[in-house]
Amino acid sequence: MTQVCSLPSSTADVNDTYNNKRLPKGIHIVGADNKSASKVGGMSNNETSTEAPWGYIYIQHMSAGTFEQKLETRKLEGDYKPKCFIHRTLHYKKKPNGKGIMKEEKPTISGLVFLQGTTNQLRSFLSLNFPKYYLVNNCSTGQAASIPDSLMRPFMKIMSEEPERITFLRDPFIKFAKDHVKLRVLTGIFKGREGYVVRVLRDRQLVMDFCGYAVAISNVHREDFEIAE
Template identity: 35%
Template sequence: MYAIQSAQWFVLRTNYSRELKVMKQLADKNIQCFIPMKYKNIIKDEQRKRIKVPYIHNMVFVNIARNILDSFIAQSDFNCPVSYMKKNNSNEPIIIPQQEMNNFMLVAGCNQENLIFLNDGIEKFAQSDQVRVIGGLLEGLEGYVVRIRRDRKVVVSLQGVVAVAISGIHPSLLEKIH
């Protein structure tokens, strides 16, 4: 018999850019999941179309109890290989704290053109000033101020997974967290 577990945020890995198929299967089962999306302009049959595509390929963020997700993966309910993203030198899956995931979804879900996703060097962001946005659309967002490409950006990091930087936040809307 399964012990009752609370929902946590996990990162699932897929291959061959099948993250949207996995997300659809999870959404059909009423499981909360998230993939950061952006708009991309394509030309098809001499017509311009604006479509939504993932910022990050082969990665799906899922909010579910681990035992339920384990049973989905074990029963191969997905039409493609799916596995947990694991911690370094460990067989344990990465669990993302709710507050970090809320900050990440707030920034990555805003569909702005001024987002930069960073894969490497995530740990260096913890050495800069930690701030909270106190106004505007991103009110409540917590992150680090970092200089990237000659511009100050607020960086939100999911430790060990990915970081996203956003520019265009006026310094008067930032409050330093001690």
């Protein structure tokens, strides 16, 4: 289940250090032993995309489904209608007959609703159709959050197929820079992205920047990394 939580200050195991910062053990860091060369040295994680970025709003989780339904069925003002993605989590409960377990998807308690469009497009759309909702700001810049489509696509894929892998943290992303080495992912769905491998909920997870907030991705032990600092 995806959770929202805070982390204690000591979060990672220590294997070695780089510039007096911890290198996590249990993952493969290419070049850290000076025997293997970087696979994507210099790769930028600021890929260009022709698709519009995404903003998001907070809605009480019980109302998120209603918002999505209104977006699909209600006659809306204006010419613009954004794509909508709601962060959901899996819940397990007993079947009505008491035999076996059934899975049920529900909007996460965090009530995250993502809308695709530029900040101006989304502000205008919300003002005309859902005036009680406002775009959430990037906690680092204080401006409305704008998430590149190239970053949203892998997040949406995981949130749709394996939502239990993602944990939204209350801590700002910058908190993790103090004691951890920034790493770049070389393989998998987040190839080219950067973050810190940190122990979260007894598991080493990749903590990434998501509009200034920290988001942890589990099950990254088989990926290759390189030092990004």
